[in-house]
Amino acid sequence: MEKQDSESTVALGECRQPIVWVADSAQLDVLCERWKSLSWLALDTEFMRIDTFYPVPALLQINDGTASYLIDPLSLDDVTSLRALMESPDVQKVLHACSEDLEVFQILLNCLPVNLLDTQVAAAFCGYGYSVGYANLVRAVLGVQLPKDETRSNWLQRPLTDAQQRYAALDVEYLYQITLHLKEQLAKLGRQSWVQEECDLMVPAFLESQKLSNASARFRGAWRLNQRQLAVLMELAAWRDQTAQSQNIVRGHVLRDKSVFAIAETLPTHISQLRKVPELSDKLIRRYGDRVIEIVEQVRAMPEEDLPPRLPRPPGTAQQTRINEMRDALAQVAEELKVAPEYLARRKDFEFIMRALQEGKSGDDLFPASLSGWRSEFVKPCLQKFL
Structure with a gap:
C-alpha cells in the first residue's frame, strides 16, 4: 500500500476499524489535540534492533476506540504535540509488556509516558497468569488468533506492505478491546488501585535499570566475588554499557558477559593475560585491552574503605x-x-x-x-x- 497523507478507511482482514497513516506533523498535531480530551489510548510500537544498543523506532500505533493510527516517525519533522500527549497525566496510555516500548519513547520523544497501564500487569490481577504474552491474552479474552507472519519483518522499509499495516493496526485495535474487558474485570474485583500502584512503579524501575551504576546487576554469580573483584565487575560493566551506548552497538561487541566476569575474577595486570579470558578475541583486545587493564589497575589502587560490600550469598x-x-x-x-x-x-x-x-x-x-x-x-x- 502506498503511503497515505490523509485519513482513509481501510477494511483489511480482521481489521474492523479504519487504518490511518500519519506521516505529516500538522496532521499529528490535530490528532493529538483531539486525543487530549480522551481518558485513555491503546499504544504499541514497532522497532528494529539487530546489532544496535538502542532500538530504532519504526512505527507508533495508537487506537482511540474508533480507528488505528499508524504514526511514521521516519517522516515526521516535529513530534512536540505527541510528546505533550505522552506527558499528559489526564490521558492514560495503555500498552502490553511495555519495557521495550519505554525505550522507544525515550529515543523517539525524549520522554516516558505518564499515567501508564500495562495490560500484562492488569491481566495478572484478573486471573490470566503471570507475564502472559499478548497473543495468548488476545486468544484468551477475544477468542482470536493473531497472525504471526509479520513478527520479524522489516519495519523500517517504506512503504509498508498491506500485511504489515494490518498487523500493526490489529495490535492496537485488539489492545483497545482487551483493555475494555480488563478494566471491567478490575472494577468488579475492586483492584484498579492495585494495578495502578504496580504500573506507577514501572517507569521509575525502568529509569533505575538504565543507570550505569546498575549495569552489573545482570551478573547472577556476582555474590562469589570478593570486594575488589566486585568493584572491577561494577566498573567494567558500567564502562561497557557506556561504550556500547556511545557507539550504539550491542554490549557483546565490546565485551561478552563471560569475559567481563572472568576479568573481574582474575584481575589481569597485563594485556597478555587477556588472551586467556574466554570469548575475548584478539580484535577486541587490540581495541579495548588497554582500557580494560587501566580499569583493573584503578580498582587495585582503591583503598579498602572505598570498595563495595560483598553481595549476600544465596539462601542455603x-x-x-x-x-x-x-x-x-x-x-x-x-x-x-x-x-x-x-x-x-x-x-x-x-x-x-x-x-x-x-x-x-x-x-x-x-x-x-x-x-x-x-x-x-x-x-x-x-x-x-x-x-
Whole structure:
C-alpha cells in the first residue's frame, strides 16, 4: 500500500476499524489535540534492533476506540504535540509488556509516558497468569488468533506492505478491546488501585535499570566475588554499557558477559593475560585491552574503605526450605485472590526476609518496602507464622 497523507478507511482482514497513516506533523498535531480530551489510548510500537544498543523506532500505533493510527516517525519533522500527549497525566496510555516500548519513547520523544497501564500487569490481577504474552491474552479474552507472519519483518522499509499495516493496526485495535474487558474485570474485583500502584512503579524501575551504576546487576554469580573483584565487575560493566551506548552497538561487541566476569575474577595486570579470558578475541583486545587493564589497575589502587560490600550469598538449604514453605503458603493466598503469585512476593523479597532474620530484626523490619501497599494486608499476615 502506498503511503497515505490523509485519513482513509481501510477494511483489511480482521481489521474492523479504519487504518490511518500519519506521516505529516500538522496532521499529528490535530490528532493529538483531539486525543487530549480522551481518558485513555491503546499504544504499541514497532522497532528494529539487530546489532544496535538502542532500538530504532519504526512505527507508533495508537487506537482511540474508533480507528488505528499508524504514526511514521521516519517522516515526521516535529513530534512536540505527541510528546505533550505522552506527558499528559489526564490521558492514560495503555500498552502490553511495555519495557521495550519505554525505550522507544525515550529515543523517539525524549520522554516516558505518564499515567501508564500495562495490560500484562492488569491481566495478572484478573486471573490470566503471570507475564502472559499478548497473543495468548488476545486468544484468551477475544477468542482470536493473531497472525504471526509479520513478527520479524522489516519495519523500517517504506512503504509498508498491506500485511504489515494490518498487523500493526490489529495490535492496537485488539489492545483497545482487551483493555475494555480488563478494566471491567478490575472494577468488579475492586483492584484498579492495585494495578495502578504496580504500573506507577514501572517507569521509575525502568529509569533505575538504565543507570550505569546498575549495569552489573545482570551478573547472577556476582555474590562469589570478593570486594575488589566486585568493584572491577561494577566498573567494567558500567564502562561497557557506556561504550556500547556511545557507539550504539550491542554490549557483546565490546565485551561478552563471560569475559567481563572472568576479568573481574582474575584481575589481569597485563594485556597478555587477556588472551586467556574466554570469548575475548584478539580484535577486541587490540581495541579495548588497554582500557580494560587501566580499569583493573584503578580498582587495585582503591583503598579498602572505598570498595563495595560483598553481595549476600544465596539462601542455603535450610533457608531455601523455609522460603519454599512461605512461597507455597502465599501461592494458596494467590489462588484464592486469583492473582499471579509473583505479584504477592518475589524471590528477592523472601531473601530479604531471610537476611533480616539472620540479623535479628523483627516486626515490620523483617519485610522489604516492596511488600507494602496493597499486598501488605495479604502477605504479612500469611508469612508471620513462618517468622
